[in-house]
Amino acid sequence: xxxxxxxxxxxxxxxxxxxxxxxxxxxxxxxxxxxxxxxxxxxxxxxxxxxxxxxxxxxxxxxxxxxxxxxxxxxxxxxxxxxxxxxxxxxxxxxxxxxxxxxxxxxxxxxxxxxxxxxxxxxxxxxxxxxxxxxxxxxxxxxxxxxxxxxxxxxxxxxxxxx
Numbered sequence: 171x172x173x174x175x176x177x178x179x180x181x182x183x184x185x186x187x188x189x190x191x192x193x194x195x196x197x198x199x200x201x202x203x204x205x206x207x208x209x210x211x212x213x214x215x216x217x218x219x220x221x222x223x224x225x226x227x228x229x230x231x232x233x234x235x236x237x238x239x240x241x242x243x244x245x246x247x248x249x250x251x252x253x254x255x256x257x258x259x260x261x262x263x264x265x266x267x268x269x270x271x272x273x274x275x276x277x278x279x280x281x282x283x284x285x286x287x288x289x290x291x292x293x294x295x296x297x298x299x300x301x302x303x304x305x306x307x308x309x310x311x312x313x314x315x316x317x318x319x320x321x322x323x324x325x326x327x328x329x330x331x332x333x
C-alpha cells in the first residue's frame with residue numbers, strides 16, 4: 171500500500187462533508203462510548219444537526235461536550251484478495267470538536283432553517299412554533315483528518331482550525 175504523510179488541506183475533506191448526508195456522532199454516555207447516526211449540515215468549520223429537546227444524546231453532550239463526528243463512503247465492492255492485502259476504494263473524514271446545545275430559539279431558527287435547506291434547497295423557513303419544538307446542536311470542529319484510497323494509493327489529510 172502506497173502511503174504518504176498527512177497533507178495539510180481542508181478543501182477535500184469539506185467536499186466530502188458537503189456531499190455525504192449521513193454521519194456518525196461519537197459521544198461518551200455514562201462512561202461508555204455511544205455512537206449515533208444522523209443527518210447533518212456542514213458549513214465553515216461547524217456541523218449542525220436537529221434532535222429532540224431531551225434525550226440520551228443531549229445528556230451525553232451536557233456531561234461531555236467533546237465529540238467526534240465521522241462520515242465515510244465506499245466506492246465499489248471489496249475486492250477479492252486471495253493472499254493480497256484487502257483493498258477498498260473509499261473516502262472518510264473524522265472531525266473532533268466541541269458540541270453545544272443551541273438553547274436560543276432565534277439562533278435555532280437560523281440554524282435549523284439552514285439545515286433544512288441543505289436537504290431541500292428551495293424550502294421556506296419553518297414556522298417559529300415548529301422550531302420551538304425542535305432541538306439543535308452545533309459542533310465547532312477543532313480538527314479534521316481525512317483519507318482517500320484509490321487503487322491501493324492512500325492520501326491522508328489533516329487540518330487544525332484556529333480557535
